[in-house]
Amino acid sequence: MISECHMNTTSFGKTPKGEEIELFTLEIPGVIKASIMNLGATLTSLHVPDRFGKMDDIVLGFDSLEGYFEKTYQREYCYLGSTIGRVAGRTKGNQFELDGRIYQLPINQGDVHLHGGMLGWDRKLWDTSRFQSDNEIGVKFSLFSPDGEEGYPGNVKISVWYVVNLEGELKISYEAVTDQATIINPTNHSYFNLSGDHSGDILDHELSIQAQHYLPIDSSCFTLGGFEDVSGTPFDFRKEKNLGIALADNHPQMKNGNGIDHAFKLDPVRPQVTLSHPRSGRRMICATTAPAVQVYTSNHFNGSYAGKSNSYYKRHAAICLETQGFPNAANRPDFPSIRLNPGETFRSQTTFKFTID
Numbered sequence: 001m002i003s004e005c006h007m008n009t010t011s012f013g014k015t016p017k018g019e020e021i022e023l024f025t026l027e028i029p030g031v032i033k034a035s036i037m038n039l040g041a042t043l044t045s046l047h048v049p050d051r052f053g054k055m056d057d058i059v060l061g062f063d064s065l066e067g068y069f070e071k072t073y074q075r076e077y078c079y080l081g082s083t084i085g086r087v088a089g090r091t092k093g094n095q096f097e098l099d100g101r102i103y104q105l106p107i108n109q110g111d112v113h114l115h116g117g118m119l120g121w122d123r124k125l126w127d128t129s130r131f132q133s134d135n136e137i138g139v140k141f142s143l144f145s146p147d148g149e150e151g152y153p154g155n156v157k158i159s160v161w162y163v164v165n166l167e168g169e170l171k172i173s174y175e176a177v178t179d180q181a182t183i184i185n186p187t188n189h190s191y192f193n194l195s196g197d198h199s200g201d202i203l204d205h206e207l208s209i210q211a212q213h214y215l216p217i218d219s220s221c222f223t224l225g226g227f228e229d230v231s232g233t234p235f236d237f238r239k240e241k242n243l244g245i246a247l248a249d250n251h252p253q254m255k256n257g258n259g260i261d262h263a264f265k266l267d268p269v270r271p272q273v274t275l276s277h278p279r280s281g282r283r284m285i286c287a288t289t290a291p292a293v294q295v296y297t298s299n300h301f302n303g304s305y306a307g308k309s310n311s312y313y314k315r316h317a318a319i320c321l322e323t324q325g326f327p328n329a330a331n332r333p334d335f336p337s338i339r340l341n342p343g344e345t346f347r348s349q350t351t352f353k354f355t356i357d
Helices: 071-075 245-246 252-257
Strands: 006-014 020-028 032-038 042-049 056-057 097-100 101-104 127-132 136-145 156-166 169-178 206-209 214-215 260-265 273-277 282-288 290-295 319-324 346-356
Touching: 006 127, 020 127, 020 136, 020 156, 032 101, 032 156, 032 169, 056 273, 206 245, 206 290, 273 319, 282 319, 319 346
Parallel strands: none
Antiparallel strands: 006 020, 020 032, 032 042, 042 056, 097 101, 127 136, 136 156, 156 169, 169 346, 206 273, 214 260, 260 290, 273 282, 282 346, 290 319
């Protein structure tokens, strides 16, 4: 059955520094096609069929490498499709304590340390190797992050696998090891719009999340106290709900995030998240080993730069489903730990399965 799968490697161009970037395309014709570049281990495109069999690209990005270095995008950098690390999200106070030592982290967005810092994993060139089995094909991306990089302790080896299979699934898996105690909380920052219309929005999408609790945020998008029940709030997605209706709610938390920019504590069931687009019939079913999903509805997009097909990405153009540990967990002993010790292996996997209604 592997004869039905195709894997190609092409040049995606050169960075301003002259570094050659490779693009890996994994395709099962008529089922799924994913392209990932070795810069940031970034998902650049993802094609899946609608109910009529038409293949469309359902993630935001750029048609060429030059777009990722365009000045306006770099100024309003939003991690389109990138692998995030060492630690996803905002770190309160730009520091954390580990074994009695305070580690100071550099700021990279306003006065905040976000998504691993100025030179996080999204900015790195990853080593690659390809693999295949009876019903799937994939690429392994590998990176060495030295002790002290972006303020984090420990020499860390990280691997990320992108895999597609005959069942119409995209699997993203992570493994990491360290030689001294550190913190690890990676994620993928793809922006999904199941319509395949890069000039549109997600207000006609439906979302369900198997989560009884979420984390409220302040106006700077830092988590406040503990978990709150979703009951009676626009964050109750236990039954499939229209995103346009949810985002139009005047709940104070919607105002704080300018939309949804919140972590949900996932219930111990799988799959945990479903996103659907009734008009096209596309449905994305997400199952993860991670304890949380950070949902972000492109709240700060303003149409200032052109993405694919010269489309200007505006507010609510897409939705991120960032499966991960809880934000600011390094400073919250009441949250599940993101500590990684020598001799241990961090592992996490998220599967996006695509079906048709």
